Amino acid sequence: MTDLSTLVHDKMPLAAWIIDIERSSVPWCNDAAAELLTDSLSDIKSGQRLISEALQKRLSVYIDALSLGDALPFKWPYLAKDGTQYTVSGSVIALGEGRRGLSVEAHPVSVLFKPTPAVMGNMLPAQAITASRLPTQFKSLSVAAFDPNGVYLEASDRFSELFGDIQHIRDLFAVSGAANSFMRRLELKELLSQEIRLSSKKGVRWHKIEVSYHPLTNDIYLLTHDIQEERDHDVALYRLNNYDSLTQLPNRNLLYQQLESALVNARKRQRHFGILYLDLDGFKVINDNFGHRVGDELIQRVAERIKTCIPSRACLYRLGGDEFVVVLENTDSIDELEDIAKGIMQNASDTYPVAKMEMMITASIGIASYPQHADDIDNLLKNADAAMYRAKSTGHNMYFVYENDMADNIDAHLTLGGGLRKAIEEEQFILHYQPKIRLCDEVVVGAEALIRWIHPELGMISPDQFIPLAEESGLILPLGEWVIRRACRQLQEWREAGFAPIKLSVNLSSRQFMQADLVDMVERVLEETGVDSEYFELELTESMLMADAQQSIDKLHGFRKLGLTLSIDDFGTGYSSLAYLKKFPIQTLKIDRSFIHDLGLDCDNDAIVKATIAMANSLNLKVIAEGVETRSQVDALNGYACEEVQGYLFSRPLCGDDFLSYVNGRSAIV
Numbered sequence: 001m002t003d004l005s006t007l008v009h010d011k012m013p014l015a016a017w018i019i020d021i022e023r024s025s026v027p028w029c030n031d032a033a034a035e036l037l038t039d040s041l042s043d044i045k046s047g048q049r050l051i052s053e054a055l056q057k058r059l060s061v062y063i064d065a066l067s068l069g070d071a072l073p074f075k076w077p078y079l080a081k082d083g084t085q086y087t088v089s090g091s092v093i094a095l096g097e098g099r100r101g102l103s104v105e106a107h108p109v110s111v112l113f114k115p116t117p118a119v120m121g122n123m124l125p126a127q128a129i130t131a132s133r134l135p136t137q138f139k140s141l142s143v144a145a146f147d148p149n150g151v152y153l154e155a156s157d158r159f160s161e162l163f164g165d166i167q168h169i170r171d172l173f174a175v176s177g178a179a180n181s182f183m184r185r186l187e188l189k190e191l192l193s194q195e196i197r198l199s200s201k202k203g204v205r206w207h208k209i210e211v212s213y214h215p216l217t218n219d220i221y222l223l224t225h226d227i228q229e230e231r232d233h234d235v236a237l238y239r240l241n242n243y244d245s246l247t248q249l250p251n252r253n254l255l256y257q258q259l260e261s262a263l264v265n266a267r268k269r270q271r272h273f274g275i276l277y278l279d280l281d282g283f284k285v286i287n288d289n290f291g292h293r294v295g296d297e298l299i300q301r302v303a304e305r306i307k308t309c310i311p312s313r314a315c316l317y318r319l320g321g322d323e324f325v326v327v328l329e330n331t332d333s334i335d336e337l338e339d340i341a342k343g344i345m346q347n348a349s350d351t352y353p354v355a356k357m358e359m360m361i362t363a364s365i366g367i368a369s370y371p372q373h374a375d376d377i378d379n380l381l382k383n384a385d386a387a388m389y390r391a392k393s394t395g396h397n398m399y400f401v402y403e404n405d406m407a408d409n410i411d412a413h414l415t416l417g418g419g420l421r422k423a424i425e426e427e428q429f430i431l432h433y434q435p436k437i438r439l440c441d442e443v444v445v446g447a448e449a450l451i452r453w454i455h456p457e458l459g460m461i462s463p464d465q466f467i468p469l470a471e472e473s474g475l476i477l478p479l480g481e482w483v484i485r486r487a488c489r490q491l492q493e494w495r496e497a498g499f500a501p502i503k504l505s506v507n508l509s510s511r512q513f514m515q516a517d518l519v520d521m522v523e524r525v526l527e528e529t530g531v532d533s534e535y536f537e538l539e540l541t542e543s544m545l546m547a548d549a550q551q552s553i554d555k556l557h558g559f560r561k562l563g564l565t566l567s568i569d570d571f572g573t574g575y576s577s578l579a580y581l582k583k584f585p586i587q588t589l590k591i592d593r594s595f596i597h598d599l600g601l602d603c604d605n606d607a608i609v610k611a612t613i614a615m616a617n618s619l620n621l622k623v624i625a626e627g628v629e630t631r632s633q634v635d636a637l638n639g640y641a642c643e644e645v646q647g648y649l650f651s652r653p654l655c656g657d658d659f660l661s662y663v664n665g666r667s668a669i670v
């Protein structure tokens, strides 16, 4: 029996069945339904498939309502064993011998719909149903018959509803080319089962079609099933799995796909390819302090900027968070990869207008290339990552090309990071104090507190090594609070020991500065330790203050209200404008040691130092020069009217006791 009913039985992708109401049986169902309904249908007894008692009860409510003339819409939700949700719908039909039946269909509604594969044959006996009536019984089944030339013969209601009055099978196609090729395949009597775009009343939409032919008349039977929504879901699902929703950039999945194919290609053609691993510097600080919305916006802006400054044949991916990867295929030189890194640093490491602020962000970049640095993808990524870590730990806003020892360093990096948390809990830190000298009489007038980590195995670790780690991990907040508390206690201990007070400064990290309750925390510690705030100073960097100048001004005023002194550290290395300098309520400028190092060696450098001191004097700011190592530097600074100096010439940073001995030895003002 190869006719329309066979087509319906065998190929129908939907589950469909008929219920004999009086006998509580299922005289017919297709295989998709048999599979779907194992829960609701009880065992087959004497060749009859019976419906369960629960279903009988549920149906009786519907049937009773019908007898009362109340034609309720027949629509139930149904959750299949595999988690797919269906809507079960149907209508009453006559089964012959005065019996009533229900023709029922199940439509999948869940997003993750997987069509049940149409299974051939193996049908249950269709007792009182005559085959020719099936198409009209299945109201929502879209099926039509055409003569061998494609001229329309008949169709189910659903088909007509979807495609209107068509004269010819060609009318189903929006494009004549598609119609021609379809007709050619029909002429060859191909048994078509394919996904194709048809021109329906709802527009051109994707359909799954099944075509079969009458063995005698060669009439064409066409079954259509609109799969546009599934296609849309598939596309949405594909995007979800392969693209980053924030930046719309391809994600890690697609990165691996491209790298796999780049590797195959490079091996086959003996070509090279390279990757750049990018991580934004201090992004976590921004995210934590300004919130995720600001962080997200910044990531979007940065992604847009990076896209514009890489070559069109390079691909940019977002791995998540603040990590990006650029892939460049068919490149023969590391120089080309380095040029991309330079381009990114020049263009993307900049300020961004985000949430009405000017946010400054830089990137650290690691470069690795196939086959020089690794011959598989995981190691290539790992090595680029290690190079990126080298850039980060060397000082941010840099790029490094992978070298062999970098992978070892990354292990040390992680060990250090893991140990930092424990070190805070176990207070493995001490403060050293570097004297600040008044130039006119060379007496000690203050000190800078500098943290040291006394690691149980590694010995003393420099802050340059662990402060960036503490910043990245957020541990800088408890660590920074510890420094402030310890410095205040030290001041009190010196006072209680009978020494005249000196001014003690501590460094704030950028993340600490963004901490919302920083002013309150400092106030609390001052109260707790009883320190007179006039002897306590905070050192902040220009970039820290300029990240959000207005907020900085407010915060600085908060500190000033507490009576603290404020100093700009590393002055000259950032980019603070004079206009802002006047607005910041600061008292001291500390000239960066890079300028002091070249004093007397470079005229331009001397001019900068001289001008900085003159400008500071005119703004009523005290100037201190750091990194003073030679007498000639002292002489030059004296000539420019610099007030204070700090540096190895006078003393390295000292532990508390040594500092006191140093002060006493110099007959300081204590």
Ligand SMILES: Nc1nc2c(ncn2[C@@H]2O[C@H](COP(=O)(O)O[C@H]3[C@@H](O)[C@H](n4cnc5c(=O)[nH]c(N)nc54)O[C@@H]3COP(=O)(O)O)[C@@H](O)[C@H]2O)c(=O)[nH]1
Binding pocket: 434, 448, 449, 450, 451, 462, 463, 464, 467, 483, 506, 507, 508, 509, 569, 570, 593, 626, 627, 628, 629, 646, 647, 648, 649, 653
């Ligand atoms: N957020 C915090 N940062 C801190 C803290 N303690 C230190 N730091 C920062 O770590 C960086 C390195 O500090 P350190 O190794 O202590 O180096 C300091 C001095 O030893 C060094 N210095 C001083 N005089 C000279 C000199 O004559 N020559 C020379 N080559 N180096 C010298 O300079 C560092 C102090 O610099 P600065 O802070 O800019 O005054 C450093 O950036 C610290 O700021 C902390 O508790 N919190």
